[in-house]
Amino acid sequence: MRIPKLALAFFFLFCVALYVMYIKWHIEALPLTDSKDYLKLKNDPDNLCQPISEEEDSRHFLYGIMFDAGSTGTRIHIFKFKQMPNDSPKLEHEIFKAIKPGLSAFADDPEKCTAGIEELLITAKQTIPCSRWKSTPLVLKATAGLRLLPDEKAEDLLNQVRNVFQKSPFLNKADCVSIMDGTDEGISAWITVNFLLGSLHGSLQRTVGMLDLGGGSTQITFSPQDEMTIQTSPIDYITSFQMFNNTHTLYSHSYLGLGLMSARLAILGGIEGHPLEEGEELQSPCLAPDYRGEWEHAEVVYTLRGQKAGEPIYESCYNKVEKMLYRKVKNAGEEKDLDFFAFSYYYDRAVDAGLIDERSGGVVKVEDYEMAAKKVCTSMETKPGEKPFLCLDLTYISVLLQELGFPKEKVFKLARKINDVETSWALGATFRYIESLQRQL
Template identity: 25%
Template sequence: MRVSRRFTILAITAMIFLSLIICIYAVAAHTTVNVILQEQERSYGVICDAGSTGTRLFVYNWVSTSDSELIQIEPVIYDNKPVMKKISPGLSTFGTKPDEAAEYLRPLMELAELHIPEDKRPYTPVFIFATAGMRLIPDEQKEAVLTNLRTELPKITSMQVLKEHIRIIEGKWEGIYSWIAVNYALGKFNRTFTPDFPGTSPGQQRSKTVGMIDMGGASAQIAFELPDNDDFNSINVENINLGCREDDSLFRYKLFVTTFLGYGVNEGIRKYEKTLMAKLKDLNGTVIQDDCMPLNLHKTVTMENGEKFVRRGTGNWDTCAAEVKKLLNPETSSEVCKAEAAKCYFGAVPAPNIPLSNVEMYGFSEYWYSTHDVLGLGGQYNAENIAKKSEQYCGQRWSTIQAASKKNLYPRADEERLKTQCFKSAWITSVLHDGFSVDKTHNKFQSVSTIAGQEVQWALGAMIYHMRFFPLRDSTRNLIVKETHSASESLWAPLFFLSAVFCLFVLVCAKEHSLLCFDDKRRGPFGITRSQYSYKILKDNTTFYKDIA
C-alpha cells in the first residue's frame, strides 16, 4: 500500500502543477493581448470648443479593435480628472487682431502635449471648432482668424493640424454632436439583440436612443431620432452615420435637429427688457414694476440705444411665467405652421408628429443650472415642484436672499444667478412646455449635468463623429489582434482535453489498483515483482515475435 499512496500523492501533485500551468498560460495570453491593445492600438485626439466667452480644450484617447464597432473614446485622465482647460476671452475677440489668434491657443496646445506620448503626437489630430461668437463677427474677420490658425498653429505644435479641422460650425451641428455624446455616454450605441426602436429591423440590433435639449445663453438646440419609416421631410432632418463603413446601416441614424437662435436664457432676458421698455414709454416713466425679480431687487438697464430704466422686483412668479410665455410667440410664421393641423415648435418651425412627452429627453446647461443651483430640483423633471419652489424663492425680499447666501444656503449660485433665477426658471419651463409642447404632468424629461460620472460635452460627440473612419486605417493591425485572440483561444481545447485524460487515468488507477498502475499488492498473487513483471512482458513479446517468424 506504501507505493500506491506515494503514487496518489504524486498524481495529485501533478494535477495541481498542471492546473497552475494552465492558469499561468491563461494570464500570460490575456496579458499579451492587453499589451498589444494598450501600447500599440491607443490613439489620441484634441478638440477645442471655441465659444463666445472662451475656448476649452479636451483631450481624448481610444482603442480601435474592430471595424464593426464604434471606437471606445474616453477623456484622458490626470490626477483623477479629465484633462480640460479653459482660456479667455473668446476667439471672436481676435477678429480685430487676427495675427495673435494662434499664439492665444499656445497654452492649450502645450497642455495637450504634456498628456500625449511623444511618438503619438504627429498622429494626433487637432480640431478647432468655433461656435456662436465667431458666427457673429464680419466675414473678413472670420477668414483672417481662421487663416492665421491654419498657418501658424502647425509651427506651435507637433500634433497633426489640418486645414479642414479648423472651422466655424453651424448651431445644428452643436446639436448633433451633443446628441451623439449623450447617447454614447448612456451606451445607446452598443449592439443589442432586442431592437426596441420602431422602424428598425431585427438585423440592425438597435437600441432606442434618447433626445436632448441644450439651453445656452444665446440659443437652444434640440435633437432626437426619427424612425426610418417616418416620412417627415424638412431641412432640419439629418441622416448621419457613425460607423466606418458607408454600406453598413447599423450606426446610421435619422435625426430631427435644429437650433433656435435668440431662445437662450440671456437672449430671453433681452427680449423681456425690451417689452418692459416699451411699456415704460407708454407710461412716460423710468421705473417699472417687475414680476420676474425677487421682491425689492432693483436693476438699472441700459438699452442698446443708450436709454436707461430701472426694474423693481415684485416677486410674483406666476405673473412672470405668464408674461414670459408671450415672448415665445413668433414674429413671423411659415405657411405650413399657419395650417391648423400642422405641428410646429414655437409656432414657427415645422416639426415631426412625435409627441416629445413620450420621448426620453435630457436637458443640459441652463436646464440643469436653473433647476439645480438655486431650487435644488435637478434630475427628474417635475413642473409642479419647480413652480412651487420658484414662487417661494421669488416671493422673498432680496435682502433675505442675500442674507441666506452669506450663510451659504445657496452654495452653487453666485449673485448673478440669484438675481436672474426668477426669470430663468420661468423661461426654461415655458420653452419646454409652450415651445416644445412637452406635457407638464406626463413626460420623460430630466435635467442632467453629468452622465456616468462625467460631464457631457458636445466635444466628445464631435470627436466620435470625425474619427469614425479611424478603424479602417488600422484594419491590418486589428486583424492581428483578432488572430492573437483566436490563436490563444484555440489552444484551450487541447489543453482541457489533455487535462481530462490525465484526470481520468488517475481516477481509474485509484479505483482499480491495476497492474498498469504498478500496484505491488495486485501483482502479488501472480508471484512476480515489478522487475520480474517487466521482464515477463519483454519475454512474452519475444516469444510472440518468434511465433510470427
C-alpha cells in the same frame, strides 16, 4: 602563437570604447522621463514630449483634440481611444480644461485670442505622447458666440486660430477650424450621450433624446419613432448619417438667439450687439422692484432696473417671456413620449433652484422649473435676493420646454457627466471628424 602585449592593450581599449558607446546609445534611446533633458523639455511649452509606453503602443491607442469655442469660454477636450477590432472605439479617458472669456470677446482685437489657445495646446502636449502628435487630429469648432458675430469679425478670429494650429505639431487639415452649424452641434451632443450610455454599440438599441441650452442657442435632437414626424417636419430638421456601421435618422434643430443669455437680453428689452445710449436703462418686471445693477453680455454692459412694486412679478415676467417666444419654436409632436437628457443651463439653473445636487445631477419635471420660478419670483417682491436673474431664467426655461411640446409632467434626466465624461457635443464631433478622415484614406 603568442599575441604581443601591445595588441592586447589596443584590443582592450577598443572593447572599452565600444562598451561606452553602447551604453551612451542605450541611455539616449530610453524614454526621457527621468533625465535632465526631459525635465528641460517639460518646462519648455513649445517642445513638450511625453514618451509612449510599450504597453500603450501595443494596444493601438489613438487620440483626438477638440476645442469647443463657446460664447462664454473656450474648452479643450483631449480624448484617448482604444481601437477595437470590428467594433466602435472604446473611450479610455478624457482630459478637460476651460478658459474664459470666449473667442467672441476678442472680436475687436483678434490677435489677443491666441494666448488662450496656446495655453490649452500646452495641456495637449503634456498629455499626448509625442510620437502620436503628427497622427492626432486637432480641431476647433466655434458655436453661437461666433455665429452671432459679423462674418468678417468671426473670420478674423478663426484665421488667428488657424495660424496657431499650423505651427503646432498636431494633425491639422484645411477644415480643422470652423464655425459649427447649430444642427451639427445637436447631432454631435446626441452622439456623445448615446455613446456614453452604450446605445450606439453593436445592434441598435433604444436611444435617448437630447436638450441643450447654451448661452446663444438651444438644441433639440432625437431619433423619431413615428414616420409621420419625418414626413411632416421641415426638411432641414431631418438628417441621416452613418456612425459605427449603423445609419441613424434624427430630428435636430438649433434655435439661434434662444440660448439663455441671448434670451435673457431679449426679455429684458435689449438688442444683441446694440449698446445702450448714455443714461439709458433696461427696465423689466422680471427683476425685483428695487433692483439696480449692471449686466455684461457679449462685451456690452447694460444698466438694469426693476419695475415699480405692485404687479405680481411671476405673472408679469411670464407674459414677457411668452411674448418673446411666440411662434419661435416648433412642436415636433412625439417628443413627449421619448426619454430625454437635458444639459448646460438646464442643469445649472436646476442646481441654483435646489432641484438637483450639483455634483450628481438628478431628474426634474417641467413643472419643477415652473414651481421654482413662481417661488423665486414671489420672494423677490419683498427682497431682491442674491441671484437677480434667477426668476427670469427659470420662467424662460419652463415656458421654452412647454413651447417645444413637453407637458408639465414630463421628466428629464440632468447630468454633467456620464461615466465620468463631459456630456458636451465635443466627443460626438470628434468621432464624426475621425470617421471623415478615415473615409478620405
